[in-house]
Amino acid sequence: MTTATYDDHADWYNAYMSPSSGGEFIDRLHTMLRELLGPGEGLCLDVCCGTGAHAAPAAALGWTPVGIDLSHGQLRHAAGRLPVAQGDATALPLADDSVPAAICVLASTDVPDYAAMLREIARVLTPGGRFVHLGVHPCFIGAFADWSEGTRIVVNERYADRSRTLDSWNPAGVRARVGAWHVPLADLLNATLAAGLRLERTTETGSGGIPDLFGFTAVKPRPATPRTTSAAPAALAHDRRLPSNR
Numbered sequence: 215m216t217t218a219t220y221d222d223h224a225d226w227y228n229a230y231m232s233p234s235s236g237g238e239f240i241d242r243l244h245t246m247l248r249e250l251l252g253p254g255e256g257l258c259l260d261v262c263c264g265t266g267a268h269a270a271p272a273a274a275l276g277w278t279p280v281g282i283d284l285s286h287g288q289l290r291h292a293a294g295r296l297p298v299a300q301g302d303a304t305a306l307p308l309a310d311d312s313v314p315a316a317i318c319v320l321a322s323t324d325v326p327d328y329a330a331m332l333r334e335i336a337r338v339l340t341p342g343g344r345f346v347h348l349g350v351h352p353c354f355i356g357a358f359a360d361w362s363e364g365t366r367i368v369v370n371e372r373y374a375d376r377s378r379t380l381d382s383w384n385p386a387g388v389r390a391r392v393g394a395w396h397v398p399l400a401d402l403l404n405a406t407l408a409a410g411l412r413l414e415r416t417t418e419t420g421s422g423g424i425p426d427l428f429g430f431t432a433v434k435p436r437p438a439t440p441r442t443t444s445a446a447p448a449a450l451a452h453d454r455r456l457p458s459n460r
């Protein structure tokens with residue numbers, strides 16, 4: 215079941231994601247977004263768009279961003295930045311094969327069934343369309359990871375725990391405020407492949423040596439075209455001339 219958890223936190227989240235308070239983190243996020251999405255034209259669906267913090271970099275690449283999010287509170291802020299609709303990422307109100315690009319940023323910890331969302335994104339992408347996932351690094355950010363020492367991250371056995379929790383080493387962070395799910399790295403990549411998307415590129419960054427963000431580009435394959443070229447019969451004839459022991 216999905217709930218608009220962010221309604222009560224939208225003003226705080228809008229300030230948190232503003233360039234003045236987000237600083238280096240948001241700059242880095244947007245650098246990754248530019249690298250993974252690349253330039254293009256047409257609609258770019260920002261799934262779980264939140265307050266619309268990524269509309270400007272997507273538009274600067276030539277895309278026309280449109281956002282969808284569950285939370286009316288978040289969309290109140292986003293509406294000034296891009297056209298938006300309220301809706302569930304796991305039941306997108308869009309036709310099959312209808313958008314050339316989609317992004318989902320910092321929401322793998324918020325959507326209860328991220329695999330279902332990936333399937334929906336794969337459904338609505340046009341063949342050849344691209345999807346960019348950007349999120350907290352699944353190996354180093356979670357209730358299982360203690361960053362309080364700064365240069366040494368302590369990861370414990372809770373890495374395998376996929377359930378939602380408000381537990382965090384940082385009482386002032388998003389996780390302690392709204393809670394977070396955990397999608398281990400292999401689950402994330404396997405769910406992307408199971409959705410029928412082809413991984414093209416992955417990237418990870420951190421402000422120091424340890425990455426706190428992980429992202430990838432995945433593409434919806436074009437259907438294979440049947441081989442009906444005039445060369446085919448000739449090739450078959452050629453094959454028939456091959457020695458039988460080949």
Ligand SMILES: C[S@@+](CC[C@H](N)C(=O)[O-])C[C@H]1O[C@@H](n2cnc3c(N)ncnc32)[C@H](O)[C@@H]1O
Pocket residue numbers: 216218219220231261262263264265266267268282283284285288301302303304318319320321324325326388
């Ligand atoms: C951490 S915020 C990220 C917002 C934005 N992408 C960003 O990077 O700032 C996570 C967002 O996911 C949204 N969300 C969670 N579950 C959702 C669902 N099933 N469908 C649509 N939006 C959802 C929340 O309302 C929230 O705005």
